[in-house]
Structure formats: structure tokens, C-alpha cells
Amino acid sequence: MRTRRFDHIWFIECFCTWTIFGLISCATVKKSDIPYEDQSMTFHQSLLTLDTHVDTPLRVKHEGVDLGKRHDPRLIYSKLDFPRMEEGGLDAAFFAVWTPQGARTDSGHAAIKQNALEIIGAVESNIATYPDLAAMAYNSNDAKRLRDEGKYAIYLGMENGYPLGTELENLDLFYERGVRYITLCHTSNNEICDSSNDSTEFGGLSPFGYTVVKRMNQLGMMVDVSHLSDASVEDVLACSEAPVIASHSCAKALCDNPRNINDNLLRQIAKNGGVVQVNLFSEYIKIPTPNPGRDSAQAALKEKWGDKYKLNADQKDAYQLENLEVNRLYPRFLPTVADLVDHIDHIVKIAGIDHIGIGSDFDGGAELEDCYDVSEMPNITQELIHREYSKAAIEKIWSGNLLRLFHEVEMIADSSKTE
Ligand SMILES: [Zn+2]
Known part of the structure; x- marks a missing residue:
């Protein structure tokens, strides 16, 4: 059993006080009502926290990252494991089963479907190694239930609907395997829709894409519009019976990247009851500062080693050393949490808390x-407190909104089954 991360009695007392306070001031977003003495880890740890998009399955499957062990993110490229979830007070995460886009052929689709199933298997077996620490999660109640049991809740999402190919029954298969949202595409168009990083092919959703959204509504799978072209997002909003998510996207008004969401779509997503989950990817937060030394050093590294996932163990070690040296000589210019919270402020202003x-x-x-x-x-919590977000607002940001939406998606699926 992992360490208890907050004192139960303290939490119950605070919860009661906050509930009463929340009833009086639930409309308040700003003007922090968090007592000064709690403006620390204590408050953060009292929250039910959920992250809707981590690509950790890639690390587990391809780099042998063991979730039960602590990794140094500056030595190997790993940003999440259970010891660091403990340190960061993160209770639940959607592990994205990402697959790269390949040929849109029967054999290409069959191969990537198999690949996605293997990634799911690798995640499940690593998590099964730590039954006292974590468990797979499947519904909107599991995050809280597992937190109460002292375990991390690991949900599955799928980033890129490419493994569905052109077969609707693959949706049912991946739902049965635990996948609870699908990012319909990645950086290329697929059989479902146009991507924000590709040219116009369907002008939005494909005819198959419409059937995918409809079936996802029936199954109780969240439709994820991150990575979609603006026209694809509009088509999804027009046809989805359930609210949608953008599992990892920022505001285009603050950073003009095709991956980000413009104000008009932010308003439409809010009208649909949807939720936009802000992303910590630096290029979506701020236009990158030119870094020519780093760019040419990285290009030389790529030229020398090719696809890093195809290296053998010795080559991988040598590559890692050279990569570390590039990072030491030419560090990335990274945005800050304050820059991220600027996006939260903007989305709250346009779409609402x-x-x-x-x-x-x-x-x-x-x-x-x-x-x-x-x-x-x-x-992140510290910065939200600093900007005087209320307790109720911070709770919504860290999981309240997403779990409310997830529950609505489940209810809509249930009602469609009884029709
Ligand atoms: Zn992504």
C-alpha cells in the first residue's frame, strides 16, 4: 500500500467546510478562498487530480520504463512513474495508446491494430505488477474509488483512430479492451477525418467518421477533438450527441499553432458541454524562440542514428550520451507554468470555468x-492559487469538469441502449 498522501480527518473537515462555502459562492471563479496556511502541497494533495493525456505507454512498451520505479527525466526520456505521481500528487491519468500513421491499406490497418493491442497488453502487465499501487480504470467513478483505496487510476485513451482502419467493429473491440476516448486522428489524415497538420481531404469528418462518432456515443466512449482540423471539430460538434473533449490542446489566440483551438471553437465546445484540457507541450504554449545551435546539433544526431526506436541496446546507450550532451550544450528554451496558466485564464474567459x-x-x-x-x-495549483482561483474552480480544473463530462457520456450511452 502506498503512503497516504493526506490526512483523512483534515480532508473531511475541509470538504464539509468547502461544500458549505461552495454552495454560497459556487459562481465565484476568482478571489481565492483557500486559507493562507493551506496554500501549499496540502491543498494540492486534497484534490482529486486527473491528467487526460500522457504518452507513457510508449515508454513502457518501447523503452522498458517500469512504472513502479523512479526515473530521472533528465537522464532518460520519462516523465511519469508511480513514485513521481506520488511526489506530484497526481491521482489518475489517461494513458494514450498512440500509434504512428502509416499506410491506409488493409495490411497497414491490420498491423497497427495489432501494435495498439500489444501496447495495451504491455501497460496492463506492468500495472498488474503493482496491485497495491495502481489499477486499470474504466468508468467515471473509478478515479475517486481507486484514490479512496490508495491506488492510482490508470485509464486508457487512444491517440489516433488509425488502428480502427475502416471497420466499426474495431471500436467495440478497443472499448472492450478498456479504451475510453479516441483522439480521432494524429498529425495526418486517416479514414475518419482531416488532421490540423495535413491538407484538406474530406473537408472534416469522412462518411466513416460520422459512423465512428455515432458508435462512440452509443458505447460511452469520449470523442477527442485534439489534433483535428477546425472543420473536423465542427463536424464532430454537429453530430455528437455527447459532449466532447480536447484531451490535450491550448488556446490559439495565445499561440498560433494549427494544433490549438480558436476562440470560436472554444465557444462551440463550451456550448456542447465539452471540456478543453490544456497541454504542457511547449510549442503549443508559446511560439518557440529560435535556437539554431540546438536545431543543427539535433539534426546531426538524427542523421547519425536514424530512428532511435530501431537501435540496439549498445547503440541506444551511445545515442543517449550524445543526446544528453546536446541538451547540456544547447538547452531548450521552455515556457513556464505561468505561461500555461495564461492559457487557462484565456479559456476560462472565452469558454467558462x-x-x-x-x-x-x-x-x-x-x-x-x-x-x-x-x-x-x-x-500549477500554486499558480492558480496565486491568481486567486477559488477552491471550487481549482477542483473543476483538476478533475471535476472532466469527470462530470465522462459521466454524461456514460449516461447518454446507457439511454441509447434502452431505446
Ligand atoms: Zn498529441
Whole structure:
């Protein structure tokens, strides 16, 4: 059993006080009502915290990261494990089963489906090694239930609907395997829709994409619009019966990257009851400061070693050493937690406090100067307190909004089964 991260009695007392206070002032977003003495880890640890997007399955499957052991993120590229979830007070995470886009052929689809199933198997077996620490989670109640049992809740999402190929029954298969959201595409168009990083092919959702969204609504799977083109997001909003998520996206008004969400779509997502989960990926938070020394050193590294996932153990060690040296000589210019919270402020202003959450993208490229890995997540809470967000508002940001939406998605699926 892992260490208890907060005193139960303290939490119950605070919970009662906050509930009464919350009834009086639930409309208040700003003007922090957190007592000064609690403006620390104590408050952060009292929250039910959930991150909707980490690419940790990649590390588990391809790099042998063992979730039960603590890793140094500056030595190997790993941003999340159970010891660091403990340090960072993170209770639940959606592990994204990401697959790279390949050929849109029957054989390409069959191969990537197998790959996705193997990634799920690798995550499940690593988590099964630590039954006292963590468990797989499948519904909107599991995050709280498992936290009460002193365990981390690990949900599965799927980033890129490519493994569905053109077969709707694959959706049912992945639902049965535990997947509870699908990011419909990644950086290329697939059989479902157009991507924000690709050219126009369908002009939004494909005819198959419409059937995918409808079936996801029936199954109780959340539709994730991160990575989609604006037209694809609009098509999803027009046809989804359930509210949608953007599992890891920022505000385009603050950082003009095609991956980010413009104000018009933020308003439409809010109207749909959806939630935008802000992302800690630096290029989506701030336009990168030019770093030519680093760019050319990295290009030389890539030229020399090629695909790092195809290296043998000795080559991998040599590559790691050279990569560390590049990082030492030419460090990345990273945004800060304050820059991230600027995006939260903006989304709250445009979409409202009920439509915002956090989806870090750790292990998928995310890192901030002062939130480099999951162990530093309390810095986000500190900044929200500093900006005078209320307790109720911070609770919504850390899990309240997403779990409310997840429950609505489940209810809509249940009602469709009884029709
Ligand atoms: Zn992504």
C-alpha cells in the first residue's frame, strides 16, 4: 500500500467546510478562498487530480520504463512513474495508446491494430505488477474509488483512430479492451477525418467518421477533438450527441499553432458541454524562440542514428550520451507554468470555468521550465492559487469538469441502449 498522501480527518473537515462555502459562492471563479496556511502541497494533495493525456505507454512498451520505479527525466526520456505521481500528487491519468500513421491499406490497418493491442497488453502487465499501487480504470467513478483505496487510476485513451482502419467493429473491440476516448486522428489524415497538420481531404469528418462518432456515443466512449482540423471539430460538434473533449490542446489566440483551438471553437465546445484540457507541450504554449545551435546539433544526431526506436541496446546507450550532451550544450528554451496558466485564464474567459482541465502530454514531448515532469504538477495549483482561483474552480480544473463530462457520456450511452 502506498503512503497516504493526506490526512483523512483534515480532508473531511475541509470538504464539509468547502461544500458549505461552495454552495454560497459556487459562481465565484476568482478571489481565492483557500486559507493562507493551506496554500501549499496540502491543498494540492486534497484534490482529486486527473491528467487526460500522457504518452507513457510508449515508454513502457518501447523503452522498458517500469512504472513502479523512479526515473530521472533528465537522464532518460520519462516523465511519469508511480513514485513521481506520488511526489506530484497526481491521482489518475489517461494513458494514450498512440500509434504512428502509416499506410491506409488493409495490411497497414491490420498491423497497427495489432501494435495498439500489444501496447495495451504491455501497460496492463506492468500495472498488474503493482496491485497495491495502481489499477486499470474504466468508468467515471473509478478515479475517486481507486484514490479512496490508495491506488492510482490508470485509464486508457487512444491517440489516433488509425488502428480502427475502416471497420466499426474495431471500436467495440478497443472499448472492450478498456479504451475510453479516441483522439480521432494524429498529425495526418486517416479514414475518419482531416488532421490540423495535413491538407484538406474530406473537408472534416469522412462518411466513416460520422459512423465512428455515432458508435462512440452509443458505447460511452469520449470523442477527442485534439489534433483535428477546425472543420473536423465542427463536424464532430454537429453530430455528437455527447459532449466532447480536447484531451490535450491550448488556446490559439495565445499561440498560433494549427494544433490549438480558436476562440470560436472554444465557444462551440463550451456550448456542447465539452471540456478543453490544456497541454504542457511547449510549442503549443508559446511560439518557440529560435535556437539554431540546438536545431543543427539535433539534426546531426538524427542523421547519425536514424530512428532511435530501431537501435540496439549498445547503440541506444551511445545515442543517449550524445543526446544528453546536446541538451547540456544547447538547452531548450521552455515556457513556464505561468505561461500555461495564461492559457487557462484565456479559456476560462472565452469558454467558462466548467470547460477547462489539464491534459499534460507528458512522455509525448511536454515539459515546462518549472513543471518538467509529473512530480512538479503542484506548481500549477500554486499558480492558480496565486491568481486567486477559488477552491471550487481549482477542483473543476483538476478533475471535476472532466469527470462530470465522462459521466454524461456514460449516461447518454446507457439511454441509447434502452431505446
Ligand atoms: Zn498529441
